[in-house]
Amino acid sequence: MDSALSSPPSPETPSGSGEPAGSMYLDDKPQTLVKLLVAGPFGVGKTTFIRSLSETQPLHTEEVMTRTGALVDDLAGVRDKTTTTVAIDFGRLTLPGDLVLYMFGTPGQRRFRPLWQDIARGALGALVLADTRRLADSFEVMDMIEEAGLRYAVAVNSFPDSPQHHPDTLRDHLDLAPETPLVVCDARSRDQSADALIALVGHVLEALDKQQQQSQSQQQPQESL
Numbered sequence: 001m002d003s004a005l006s007s008p009p010s011p012e013t014p015s016g017s018g019e020p021a022g023s024m025y026l027d028d029k030p031q032t033l034v035k036l037l038v039a040g041p042f043g044v045g046k047t048t049f050i051r052s053l054s055e056t057q058p059l060h061t062e063e064v065m066t067r068t069g070a071l072v073d074d075l076a077g078v079r080d081k082t083t084t085t086v087a088i089d090f091g092r093l094t095l096p097g098d099l100v101l102y103m104f105g106t107p108g109q110r111r112f113r114p115l116w117q118d119i120a121r122g123a124l125g126a127l128v129l130a131d132t133r134r135l136a137d138s139f140e141v142m143d144m145i146e147e148a149g150l151r152y153a154v155a156v157n158s159f160p161d162s163p164q165h166h167p168d169t170l171r172d173h174l175d176l177a178p179e180t181p182l183v184v185c186d187a188r189s190r191d192q193s194a195d196a197l198i199a200l201v202g203h204v205l206e207a208l209d210k211q212q213q214q215s216q217s218q219q220q221p222q223e224s225l
C-alpha cells in the first residue's frame, strides 16, 4: 500500500526554506484536486491522522489546554491530552492517477459549528473518526455532515483500552447506511490511515459516478427531441 503513496516529508527537510522540498510542490500536469474533511470529537485522533498522511508539513492550530478548557472539552478517555484544537489541521496527499487530496481536520465541538460550516464548503466528503469508548461523541459531527449533504466514511480508531466490537455491532450503534464504509484503523499508522482515506475516496467517487450517470440518462430524452 505504501508504495502507492507519495513519500511524507523527510524530518530533515526544513519547512519554509524556499527550496522545492521533495513532494512539497504539485506537478504541472493536470490533476484532480479534492477537498476532504477529517472530522470527529476532541481527542479522537484527527491531528494524528493528518500528520500520518500528509506529504507536506501539516499545518495545525492547536493550543495548550487551560484549566478552563478542561472543563469545556470532555476529557473522559483522553486524560493525557494537553492540547486542544481550536481551529483546523491541514494536509495534502497525492494518490496515483493524479488525484490530490486536501485534508481539513475539523473540530467536533459544538461551539465551533459556524467554523465547521465554513470549512465544509466545497468538500466532497468526510472521514469521521470514532472511538469505541465514546462512540456517541461522533454523532454530533455526523449530524452536521449529513445536514451538509456530504458523503462520509467512518474510521474507528484503535486505542489500547478501547473495547473491540464486531463491525456489524459498530454499524448498528452508529446507525450507518449499508453503503457507508466502516474501517478500523490506528491513526498513527500511515498505511492504515491511507486505507481509511481510500475507502472514503472510493465511496465518494462511486457516488459521483452514479450521480453523473443519472443526470446523463435524464438529459438524453430531451436531447433527442
Ligand SMILES: Nc1nc2c(ncn2[C@@H]2O[C@H](COP(=O)(O)OP(=O)(O)O)[C@@H](O)[C@H]2O)c(=O)[nH]1
Binding pocket: 040, 041, 042, 043, 044, 045, 046, 047, 048, 049, 081, 085, 157, 158, 159, 160, 185, 186, 187, 188
Ligand atoms: N493508540 C492510539 N492512539 C492514538 C490514535 N490516534 C491518536 N492517538 C493519540 O491520541 C491523542 C489525541 O490525538 P489527536 O490527534 O491530538 O486528537 P484530535 O483532538 O482529534 O486532533 C494523541 O496523544 C495521539 O497520539 C490511535 O489510532 N491509536
Ligand SMILES: [Mg+2]
Binding pocket: 046, 047, 048, 062, 084, 085, 089
Ligand atoms: Mg487536533
